[in-house]
Amino acid sequence: MQDDISGWSDWDLNFKGIEEISSPTELHGLLTGIVCITQAPTREEWIKILETLEVPELSPEALELLETEGEDVSHALSEDELDYLPMLPDDEHALSERVQALADWCAGVVLGFGLASGHIRTDEQELIENLQDVAAVEFEDSDDDDEGEESYQELYEFVRLIPVSLAMGRKKVAIDETPLLQNFPAKKSQAKAADITNAVEMFTPNRPS
Numbered sequence: 001m002q003d004d005i006s007g008w009s010d011w012d013l014n015f016k017g018i019e020e021i022s023s024p025t026e027l028h029g030l031l032t033g034i035v036c037i038t039q040a041p042t043r044e045e046w047i048k049i050l051e052t053l054e055v056p057e058l059s060p061e062a063l064e065l066l067e068t069e070g071e072d073v074s075h076a077l078s079e080d081e082l083d084y085l086p087m088l089p090d091d092e093h094a095l096s097e098r099v100q101a102l103a104d105w106c107a108g109v110v111l112g113f114g115l116a117s118g119h120i121r122t123d124e125q126e127l128i129e130n131l132q133d134v135a136a137v138e139f140e141d142s143d144d145d146d147e148g149e150e151s152y153q154e155l156y157e158f159v160r161l162i163p164v165s166l167a168m169g170r171k172k173v174a175i176d177e178t179p180l181l182q183n184f185p186a187k188k189s190q191a192k193a194a195d196i197t198n199a200v201e202m203f204t205p206n207r208p209s
Contacts, residue, residue: 006085006088006090008024008087008088011024011065011087012089014059014061018056020055022107024087025088025104026108028088029111029112030112031066031070031108033112035073036109036112036163037113037117038173041067045175046066046070048175049180082164084164086105086156088105098152100139103135106132106159109131110132113128115180116178131159131162
């Protein structure tokens with residue numbers, strides 16, 4: 001399966017079931033949003049970040065995955081070669097599962113970006129709103145068809161390069177200089193609720209007339 005090639009299998013194994021994180025894909029979005037702003041966090045800095053978000057201590061293997069992926073994502077975003085890929089389950093998974101995973105990833109990007117920067121440039125407002133809209137999509141059984149699959153792919157391509165745009169032109173800062181570690185926000189769930197406030201449209205594929 002492509003899950004083994006992309007790294008999703010290991011990612012899901014190590015991060016599934018963390019109550020403080022909605023899903024492994026949200027965690028990858030969170031990581032992505034953070035490194036849009038900061039240099040790739042070290043293992044010790046990831047420990048501080050997770051402590052800030054009230055996530056229980058992770059295994060050394062999980063921390064190594066975070067550190068390595070953070071470095072890979074940071075490199076992909078800085079190269080601006082449009083090859084950044086979200087960590088998502090492959091098309092062997094049900095469409096409903098992939099739609100939810102994409103929504104979780106978008107929510108994570110918004111959260112990570114907001115916690116790390118606390119500032120949105122004028123030209124970024126629409127990008128954040130686009131992520132918020134996809135973060136709130138809902139899947140219906142009637143969407144589970146070829147046209148729904150096509151619409152999912154369109155959504156995926158629409159949002160996957162937004163982090164590249166958010167990272168472009170920014171001077172990366174050290175993680176300990178960001179609001180994320182300076183202010184030690186309260187519970188992640190409270191921050192998330194504040195970040196994702198847009199009204200949400202149901203997942204209704206744009207079917208051709």
